[in-house]
Amino acid sequence: MQRYFINERAQDGQLVLPKAIAHHLTTVLRATVGTPVELVLADHQVYLAKVATTEPETIVKIDHALGKNSELPVDVTILCGLPKTKEKPELIVQKATELGAKRIVFFEAQRSVSHWTSKKQQKKVARLQKIADAAAEQSHRNYQPVVAYYSNLKQALTANPADFRLVAWEESAKQGEKSGLARCLQKIKAHQSLLAIFGPEGGLTAGEVDQMAAAGVQPVGLGPRILRTETAPLYFLTAVSYACELATPVN
Amino acid sequence: MQRYFINERAQDGQLVLPKAIAHHLTTVLRATVGTPVELVLADHQVYLAKVATTEPETIVKIDHALGKNSELPVDVTILCGLPKTKEKPELIVQKATELGAKRIVFFEAQRSVSHWTSKKQQKKVARLQKIADAAAEQSHRNYQPVVAYYSNLKQALTANPADFRLVAWEESAKQGEKSGLARCLQKIKAHQSLLAIFGPEGGLTAGEVDQMAAAGVQPVGLGPRILRTETAPLYFLTAVSYACELATPVN
Incomplete structure (x- = not known):
């Protein structure tokens, strides 16, 4: 699944995607409402999110934290x-x-x-x-x-x-x-x-x-x-x- | 020091260098009589050799095996x-x-x-x-x-x-x-x-x-x-x- 880094925190469980990421997700990858995506937010946690709207802005709804950690322990x-x-x-x-x-x-x-x-x-x-x-x-x-x-x-x-x-x-x-x-x-x-x-x-x-x-x-x-x-x-x-x-x- | 692989064995402690290697050593690296060089021969040992003549052929004299081994143990x-x-x-x-x-x-x-x-x-x-x-x-x-x-x-x-x-x-x-x-x-x-x-x-x-x-x-x-x-x-x-x-x- 596509993963993006967004240096923000979700507000009320949702997030407006920055323009470049929204473009990549909806135009390059042709995501539509409901498409799942992994987001790494400002807390360095990985979240499963789903596209909620694509117009006029791309907004994703955070589903849950995936608890994935791939960082070196040191x-x-x-x-x-x-x-x-x-x-x-x-x-x-x-x-x-x-x-x-x-x-x-x-x-x-x-x-x-x-x-x-x-x-x-x-x-x-x-x-x-x-x-x-x-x-x-x-x-x-x-x-x-x-x-x-x-x-x-x-x-x-x-x-x-x-x-x-x-x-x-x-x-x-x-x-x-x-x-x-x-x-x-x-x-x-x-x-x-x-x-x-x-x-x-x-x-x-x-x-x-x-x-x-x-x-x-x-x-x-x-x-x-x-x-x-x-x-x-x-x-x-x-x-x-x-x-x-x-x-x-x-x- | 420059190292060359030569898939041969020395004869009476000396070796005629193959043309490509002779060219690299004497023309590119400007080696002259006495220049030292490392050779890996057919037995996969590293030898210290010295240029003995450059014309008409480049002949090196093998000095001694260096006992160097850089191969993985497996x-x-x-x-x-x-x-x-x-x-x-x-x-x-x-x-x-x-x-x-x-x-x-x-x-x-x-x-x-x-x-x-x-x-x-x-x-x-x-x-x-x-x-x-x-x-x-x-x-x-x-x-x-x-x-x-x-x-x-x-x-x-x-x-x-x-x-x-x-x-x-x-x-x-x-x-x-x-x-x-x-x-x-x-x-x-x-x-x-x-x-x-x-x-x-x-x-x-x-x-x-x-x-x-x-x-x-x-x-x-x-x-x-x-x-x-x-x-x-x-x-x-x-x-x-x-x-x-x-x-x-x-x-």
């Missing part, structure tokens, strides 16, 4: 050094949304080839936010992840505190570091926050790794193969899902 | 219902190679929109094999995964026996099936084989799921979010890596 932010192509941030945002990230943050790393001027930033972030919003609907999330951008690592670290902060560092993997991520995922409890940092194509500089160490960020390896910059965050999010949702559910 | 085949765009099989092949798959197989599922005629098949598979080969070099694998195509599920199942055979089935996930994958990954031992099947965009039909059940394939869920057809195999491979390489190394 609150995950990924912080990615800006990759060099336009496609990679888009791929990261789409897939990280499917895999449950709450915040998807890019920062200009020392080895980032791309550079987003302050003019560009707003437009770029808005485009990525749209991709996240659409992917959140498709993957049946209860939250639309927030996309953000910082022009350097220092700002990104200051703006993103978390109970656990990790960095995927290639050198850790090369040295055979294997258990840091697993140890963290065995310790973490429901609703705690977890931040993971990933370098751009050229990797992180020693200076950046030192800066993170000073901020208490722990380096971890993601296995013995070398992962591309866009693959590493997806590996990380999947590991969180597998460890906390499938292997030993976190409460 | 032997994984993914079997994917052919997705509808050209890009998705390419993305699956590239990422599945990075994530350690040994065989990447596509089959025409009942709901596959794309159809590869027998003429097309060879060309399509050859192109995907090239992507796999390049990704294997980049991700520092010891094996180049084999890409294959079958025109239906029955053939694909017959051609791909394995110690454990799973199917990622959306309905399992919807019913809250959580532990099948984890149970399998806790049981599996080093060098055992594992096959996982994924539907195309429209999902698997009930008929296909029945056919798999009759063949002893076990349905498993991949968590509570709905994953796109190209994301599911990457989730699966990452879960195998996390479970068998990072959380509780499989021996």
Whole structure:
């Protein structure tokens, strides 16, 4: 069933759909009076609703809360050094949304080839936010992840505190570091926050790794193969899902 | 360091590089006599070699085996219902190679929109094999995964026996099936084989799921979010890596 996010609360059990959603539902999907639809409202609950009227406005009547929750039990932010192509941030945002990230943050790393001027930033972030919003609907999330951008690592670290902060560092993997991520995922409890940092194509500089160490960020390896910059965050999010949702559910 | 796959064995500690590799090494990377390079030979071992001569042929001298192994401890085949765009099989092949798959197989599922005629098949598979080969070099694998195509599920199942055979089935996930994958990954031992099947965009039909059940394939869920057809195999491979390489190394 189609799912839409509407950042509002129902009034007397009903809701006027925003124009873009009303258009999609009634024109693209050809919904008529009585068509059921899933809505995620401002409380992040999923409701079953039915179309009550389509003209002059599309109004839906809320039937009941479905009690569906597809969110990771822990609150995950990924912080990615800006990759060099336009496609990679888009791929990261789409897939990280499917895999449950709450915040998807890019920062200009020392080895980032791309550079987003302050003019560009707003437009770029808005485009990525749209991709996240659409992917959140498709993957049946209860939250639309927030996309953000910082022009350097220092700002990104200051703006993103978390109970656990990790960095995927290639050198850790090369040295055979294997258990840091697993140890963290065995310790973490429901609703705690977890931040993971990933370098751009050229990797992180020693200076950046030192800066993170000073901020208490722990380096971890993601296995013995070398992962591309866009693959590493997806590996990380999947590991969180597998460890906390499938292997030993976190409460 | 640059890594190349050469399906040969060294003769008296040296090797004439195939022309394409010689060209890449000496012309693109401007290697000269003495430049070190990593070679994966027919025994799937990684050797440190050094350029001995560049003219008339490029000959390298094998220094020593590096004892590097980045292969998953278990032997994984993914079997994917052919997705509808050209890009998705390419993305699956590239990422599945990075994530350690040994065989990447596509089959025409009942709901596959794309159809590869027998003429097309060879060309399509050859192109995907090239992507796999390049990704294997980049991700520092010891094996180049084999890409294959079958025109239906029955053939694909017959051609791909394995110690454990799973199917990622959306309905399992919807019913809250959580532990099948984890149970399998806790049981599996080093060098055992594992096959996982994924539907195309429209999902698997009930008929296909029945056919798999009759063949002893076990349905498993991949968590509570709905994953796109190209994301599911990457989730699966990452879960195998996390479970068998990072959380509780499989021996």
